[in-house]
Amino acid sequence: MAKQHVSTIINGEPVEFLCEPQQTLLDVLRDELNLTGSKEGCASGDCGACTVILDGNMVCSCLMLGAEAEGRKITTIEGIAEGDKLHPVQQKFLEHAALQCGFCTPGFIVAAKALLDENKNPTEEEARYWLAGNLCRCTGYDKIIRAVLDAAAVMRGENPPSPAA
Amino acid sequence: MPNLSFTAPTTVDEAIRALAGAQGLAKPLAGGTDLLVQMRSGRTRPEVIVDIKRIPDLIGVREAGDSFVIGAATPGVMLSEHEAFSRAWPGIVEGVDLIGSQQIQGRASLVGNLCNASPAADSVPAMIAAHAVAVIAGPGGKREAAVEAIVTGPGQTSLKKGEFIIEFRVPKPKPRQSDAYLRFIPRTEMDIAVVGCGVNVTLDGSGLCTDARVVLGAVAPTQVIVTEAAEALKGHRLDDDTLSRLDAAAQRACKPINDKRGTIEYRTKVAGVLARRATKIAFERAAGRVAGVH
Numbered sequence A: 001m002a003k004q005h006v007s008t009i010i011n012g013e014p015v016e017f018l019c020e021p022q023q024t025l026l027d028v029l030r031d032e033l034n035l036t037g038s039k040e041g042c043a044s045g046d047c048g049a050c051t052v053i054l055d056g057n058m059v060c061s062c063l064m065l066g067a068e069a070e071g072r073k074i075t076t077i078e079g080i081a082e083g084d085k086l087h088p089v090q091q092k093f094l095e096h097a098a099l100q101c102g103f104c105t106p107g108f109i110v111a112a113k114a115l116l117d118e119n120k121n122p123t124e125e126e127a128r129y130w131l132a133g134n135l136c137r138c139t140g141y142d143k144i145i146r147a148v149l150d151a152a153a154v155m156r157g158e159n160p161p162s163p164a165a
Numbered sequence B: 001m002p003n004l005s006f007t008a009p010t011t012v013d014e015a016i017r018a019l020a021g022a023q024g025l026a027k028p029l030a031g032g033t034d035l036l037v038q039m040r041s042g043r044t045r046p047e048v049i050v051d052i053k054r055i056p057d058l059i060g061v062r063e064a065g066d067s068f069v070i071g072a073a074t075p076g077v078m079l080s081e082h083e084a085f086s087r088a089w090p091g092i093v094e095g096v097d098l099i100g101s102q103q104i105q106g107r108a109s110l111v112g113n114l115c116n117a118s119p120a121a122d123s124v125p126a127m128i129a130a131h132a133v134a135v136i137a138g139p140g141g142k143r144e145a146a147v148e149a150i151v152t153g154p155g156q157t158s159l160k161k162g163e164f165i166i167e168f169r170v171p172k173p174k175p176r177q178s179d180a181y182l183r184f185i186p187r188t189e190m191d192i193a194v195v196g197c198g199v200n201v202t203l204d205g206s207g208l209c210t211d212a213r214v215v216l217g218a219v220a221p222t223q224v225i226v227t228e229a230a231e232a233l234k235g236h237r238l239d240d241d242t243l244s245r246l247d248a249a250a251q252r253a254c255k256p257i258n259d260k261r262g263t264i265e266y267r268t269k270v271a272g273v274l275a276r277r278a279t280k281i282a283f284e285r286a287a288g289r290v291a292g293v294h
């Protein structure tokens, strides 16, 4: 079958690619564009490791066809930091040791950024519900939630104390 | 899927041609949160995928006279963010909000939830309870069908080759009319309904129920409109006697399956309990709503 030619914007840059009709956006990111930060944990929408932001909404890139990206704006984990400057969510994940194996981390960071773009001051409950589509087999979630709430505080201009090392 | 083709038409007519002209299976694509999972598992092997999201008006909610019009490909997040709709039909929005995670909400549509034809689909009971109508486009022109006429069995719909749903029309509620949806799952998020129940009631000025619709999900091969439960409400207030007749009617309407989420006995009992609880919420909302939503 004819490959699809797709023009899209990924992390602010215009990108063109060819893909098979059945290739997911996740397949395209990882296999065609070498953006391997987004992970495939389940390929069925359950784990959130493949989370990207599509025109302002977070979605599972494993449940979207590459061909659907035509003309859209996509942010992946590779687009979250500004150059060398980590996003507050990334910085707080490091400080809180909110990761162990790290497989779930890109998805959590993209999802947390999407949350804080929309809600500057989430409660713990709101953060937990928002992140319910991201699974982590290692951390027990608590450090992740602390990191996200602290990042929110930093982004509001507050100065939460760094957790003791 | 070596022969799969993908097309993203920009008009309804082109979409009908693509769906009707395929030799093998042609599938409309809305949010893809069911379709892509089923393609991956091999349960569905389409030859043609027709992405409907580039057709103007298929994404978004608008008001037209006495109805809300919901474009077929409108994702869950957009419906819950629509203030007038959320005020008008909080129960439908409750059902939609329960679908999957925030990521799934970014894509999942009401039309996909309906046309996937799962007995457990969370948005369907409240849509049926609200008398929502599907507008269908196809080779023979446009037609309308009540939402309850679309699903004919698990994975089966009454849509004919080349047909697809372009929008839903949901009538605006009258004064003292409101709805609620509850589902029961063994955990707090990300699971499939053991039972779901949507209730739509209208009260008179003294609090008596004048009209009602009670719809159960996940207790039979399709959603069930429990006429007997609605009859138990009409002409009554929510006293204990009315509630127990409602509960019994809901239980009688169940023909559930036995599975790891619940036995037949358990699902039947829960159906009665959810019918009571959802009805109480719908009554409270209707009583609090003196003016209609316009």
Ligand SMILES: Cc1cc2nc3c(=O)[nH]c(=O)nc-3n(C[C@H](O)[C@H](O)[C@H](O)COP(=O)(O)OP(=O)(O)OC[C@H]3O[C@@H](n4cnc5c(N)ncnc54)[C@H](O)[C@@H]3O)c2cc1C
Residues within 6 Å of the ligand: A044, A045, A046, B027, B028, B029, B030, B031, B032, B033, B034, B035, B036, B037, B052, B072, B098, B099, B100, B101, B104, B107, B108, B109, B110, B111, B112, B113, B114, B115, B116, B120, B121, B122, B123, B159, B163, B164, B165, B166, B190, B191, B192, B193
């Ligand atoms: C992790 C996860 C969790 C989920 N949790 C829930 C849940 O809690 N409750 C629940 O009810 N569902 C749940 N779902 C299922 C799914 O998300 C919903 O059913 C969703 O509403 C489907 O909508 P969609 O737009 O993604 O459909 P799609 O996948 O695009 O389509 C679904 C079906 O409808 C057909 N279709 C699409 N558009 C049209 C049209 N315009 N006319 C006719 N047919 C059409 C497609 O061909 C396909 O057969 C979950 C799914 C995932 C992956």
Ligand code: FES
Residues within 6 Å of the ligand: A039, A040, A041, A042, A043, A044, A045, A046, A047, A048, A049, A050, A051, A060, A061, A062, A063
């Ligand atoms: S890989 Fe997409 S949700 Fe798990």
Ligand code: FES
Residues within 6 Å of the ligand: A098, A099, A100, A101, A102, A103, A104, A105, A135, A136, A137, A138, A139
């Ligand atoms: S850190 Fe290992 S899965 Fe989350």
